[in-house]
Amino acid sequence: xxxxxxxxxxxxxxxxxxxxxxxxxxxxxxxxxxxxxxxxxxxxxxxxxxxxxxxxxxxxxxxxxxxxxxxxxxxxxxxxxxxxxxxxxxxxxxxxxxxxxxxxxxxxxxxxxxxxxxxxxxxxxxxxxxxxxxxxxxxxxxxxxxxxxxxxxxxxxxxxxxxxxxxxxxxxxxxxxxxxxxxxxxxxxxxxxxxxx
Amino acid sequence: xxxxxxxxxxxxxxxxxxxxxxxxxxxxxxxxxxxxxxxxxxxxxxxxxxxxxxxxxxxxxxxxxxxxxxxxxxxxxxxxxxxxxxxxxxxxxxxxxxxxxxxxxxxxxxxxxxxxxxxxxxxxxxxxxxxxxxxxxxxxxxxxxxxxxxxxxxxxxxxxxxxxxxxxxxxxxxxxxxxxxxxxxxxxxxxxxxxxxxxxxxxxxxxxxxxxxxxxxxxxxxxxxxxxxxxxxxxxxxxxxxxxxxxxxxxxxxxxxxx
Numbered sequence: 001x002x003x004x005x006x007x008x009x010x011x012x013x014x015x016x017x018x019x020x021x022x023x024x025x026x027x028x029x030x031x032x033x034x035x036x037x038x039x040x041x042x043x044x045x046x047x048x049x050x051x052x053x054x055x056x057x058x059x060x061x062x063x064x065x066x067x068x069x070x071x072x073x074x075x076x077x078x079x080x081x082x083x084x085x086x087x088x089x090x091x092x093x094x095x096x097x098x099x100x101x102x103x104x105x106x107x108x109x110x111x112x113x114x115x116x117x118x119x120x121x122x123x124x125x126x127x128x129x130x131x132x133x134x135x136x137x138x139x140x141x142x143x144x145x146x147x148x149x150x151x152x153x154x155x156x157x158x159x160x161x162x163x164x165x166x167x168x169x170x171x172x173x174x175x176x177x178x179x180x181x182x183x184x185x186x187x188x189x190x191x192x193x194x195x196x197x
Numbered sequence: 198x199x200x201x202x203x204x205x206x207x208x209x210x211x212x213x214x215x216x217x218x219x220x221x222x223x224x225x226x227x228x229x230x231x232x233x234x235x236x237x238x239x240x241x242x243x244x245x246x247x248x249x250x251x252x253x254x255x256x257x258x259x260x261x262x263x264x265x266x267x268x269x270x271x272x273x274x275x276x277x278x279x280x281x282x283x284x285x286x287x288x289x290x291x292x293x294x295x296x297x298x299x300x301x302x303x304x305x306x307x308x309x310x311x312x313x314x315x316x317x318x319x320x321x322x323x324x325x326x327x328x329x330x331x332x333x334x335x336x337x338x339x340x341x342x343x344x345x346x347x348x349x350x351x352x353x354x355x356x357x358x359x360x361x362x363x364x365x366x367x368x369x370x371x372x373x374x375x376x377x378x379x380x381x382x383x384x385x386x387x388x389x390x391x392x393x394x395x396x397x398x399x400x401x402x403x404x405x406x407x408x409x410x411x412x413x414x415x416x417x418x419x420x421x422x423x424x425x426x427x428x429x430x431x432x433x434x435x436x437x438x439x440x441x442x443x444x445x446x447x448x449x450x451x452x453x454x455x456x
Contacts, residue, residue: 014200014201014204015199015200015201016199016200017198020198034302035264035266035301035302038301038302038305039301039302039334040301041301041305042298042304042334045330046333052327059349100338103341106367107366107367110367114369114373114394117394117395118393118394118395167386167387170386170401170403172429173402173403173425174272174384174403176403176425176429177384177402177405177407178271179211179214179428180218180406180421180424181275181406181421183214183218183219183421184417184421190274
């Protein structure tokens with residue numbers, strides 16, 4: 001079944017045939033339905049774990065209660081009054097979205113600490129990395145152009161030439177790996193996707 | 198039935214690559230297994246799991262944000278292939294394992310893979326249902342909850358293999374604060390620098406796809422990797438020839454590749 005669905009979807013990407021298009025559309029619709037059922041399985045697993053947490057009075061008792069209560073609240077409000085209900089919008093806009101933005105803000109500090117640890121003169125490659133990082137950073141701040149007018153040009157060259165070349169090489173190789181995986185699925189040689197070692 | 202506009206060259210290259218992969222798989226099945234260069238990140242799995250076993254602390258494994266129905270599915274499948282091997286080693290060492298999953302459709306696959314691995318090593322009694330946890334389909338909620346669990350359980354090894362976005366750095370830094378040995382791998386190009394900066398070992402791009410075959414020494418997987426390498430040679434030839442022709446003002450390859 002997996003081989004057949006993969007073959008239909010691959011053919012749909014390349015051929016203009018109403019029959020294949022219909023089969024591909026049907027397969028995608030089935031995929032969406034299965035995805036929704038999978039979400040139910042995941043949500044059930046989540047709820048059972050947190051109920052177990054509460055019953056065993058683990059240290060995360062309060063967080064588990066909060067999670068289950070907010071999950072129940074959002075589901076009930078969303079189903080009964082849709083996602084446009086004021087209560088739903090309030091929780092989304094004033095609790096969930098700011099929480100997400102806070103987490104994103106932490107990334108700034110984590111990038112700094114990761115850079116501080118990795119940009120060291122340990123080897124030739126690390127020194128080249130350090131020099132490139134310094135040049136790119138200086139080229140992207142206003143004071144860099146004041147120190148030397150060529151810093152922005154050097155920074156742009158580093159980003160547009162060697163950096164893009166490296167990324168494209170990795171992208172091409174990753175794409176080839178994706179195609180090889182698809183070929184194995186088409187031939188029924190890829191067992192990992194259907195569970196079991 | 199006709200080929201879609203602009204897909205002729207694409208389908209020819211796809212058929213050529215498929216032929217290379219099938220051909221090399223047949224050779225690998227028939228004669229000796231091809232040799233793959235050592236991949237430091239995968240050789241370090243033993244060290245990572247061994248350290249976690251000695252410390253009595255769990256191994257954390259993350260499959261990233263991908264699902265099985267998006268274009269990141271091959272990366273997720275590659276991550277699951279390595280998860281099977283990691284779970285076998287954890288089961289053999291009788292260590293603890295925590296697998297966090299972001300997408301619901303990956304959860305049953307991850308759970309079945311881990312349970313099967315424990316069953317194969319004869320240590321099914323060590324397996325617990327809560328070893329594999331579905332966290333949240335929201336990227337940042339997943340990252341924060343996983344970080345919280347890593348801190349509470351004080352993981353000693355943090356393995357992140359699959360498609361990643363912003364959560365890559367969040368999880369890596371959490372592992373760093375704990376002093377965990379970290380192995381990261383993704384084919385998502387804009388996240389690779391974060392793994393390189395924050396992890397002890399990094400699998401770049403197609404090393405992730407080679408990981409499953411590298412660990413299992415499976416003829417199909419190894420033959421497929423060699424077939425991919427043949428595809429890379431073809432891509433390299435096209436790039437070099439195209440660059441030379443474009444430089445000389447005879448840009449004949451671009452219209453051909455756009456057909």
